[in-house]
Amino acid sequence: MIALWTLATYLISSVPFSLLLGWFIIGNDIRHYGDGNPGATNLYRATGSRFWYVIAVCLDGAKGLFPVGIAYWIIGIQDWGIVPIALAAIAGHAFSIYLGFKGGKAVAVTGGTWIGLTLFEMPLVIGAMLSYWYRSMEESNWVTVIMMLYMLVYLLITRPDNGPFLLIWLGNFLIVLYRHRQGLNTVPTIKRWLPLLPKDLPKEGI
Incomplete structure (x- = not known):
């Protein structure tokens, strides 16, 4: 069952x-824009639409959320068997079989997987660290x-004995x-x- 899942x-x-x-909205390949990745950021670059960007992020996140969440919480795979399932969600987005094993940068699907x-x-x-560091x-x-490194620190503090989660993090990283x-x-x-350095704080004397 784990292999099939x-x-x-x-x-x-x-x-x-x-x-x-991208094909539906503008009739063009979004890989012709930005860094050439087939992800939500390039969809935004191609369409200029925040609405479709959010939709794409949610869809990418759902690719991790539902398969992993159902396996973990509903089916009850909470041992080492959850490791290949969670990593398959992330790897599928990053190395899509439909795109010749190429894909996106796996940020949204990472968030969805960890929600699951x-x-x-x-x-x-994840949200707090991305918001701060961006x-x-x-x-x-x-x-x-x-x-990703902050995620590891959090796991080591809250779940130091959870081997499956730590292995998922390693593969994800x-x-x-x-x-x-x-x-x-x-x-x-x-x-x-x-917030220690306001935007208008002069550099002199720092």
Whole structure:
């Protein structure tokens, strides 16, 4: 059952919703925009619509939320069997079988997967860290990596003995790291430490 659920999760998560929405909305391939990824951010770049961007993010998150949440909370797979299922959700988005094993950067599906595992506990950590670091740092790829590290710290504090969750985090981190690798070749730049440094605070004397 775990093997079948893992396969089904991967096939579901491989569906490139943002790409399909792009064809539906503008009749064009969103991979021709931005960084060439078939994700929600490029859908926004292609359409300029915040509405469709939010829809795409929700659909990508749902690819992790429903397969993983149903397996964990309803079927009751809360042991090591949940590991391949959760990672299949993330890997499906990042390495879609329908796109020649290419895909998006797996941020939204990461949030959805952890909602499926922890309800709103871990997504609150993800949301808070993304909100803080997007305002404080120039490079979005580094923001995602730092967010993942904060997730690990939170897991070590709240669930130090939960081997399946820690292994899911490790696989999740490696996938995110790989998908963001091209944007990690620059040294991260801190714009300001919020809320300690207001936007108009002079640099002299700091």
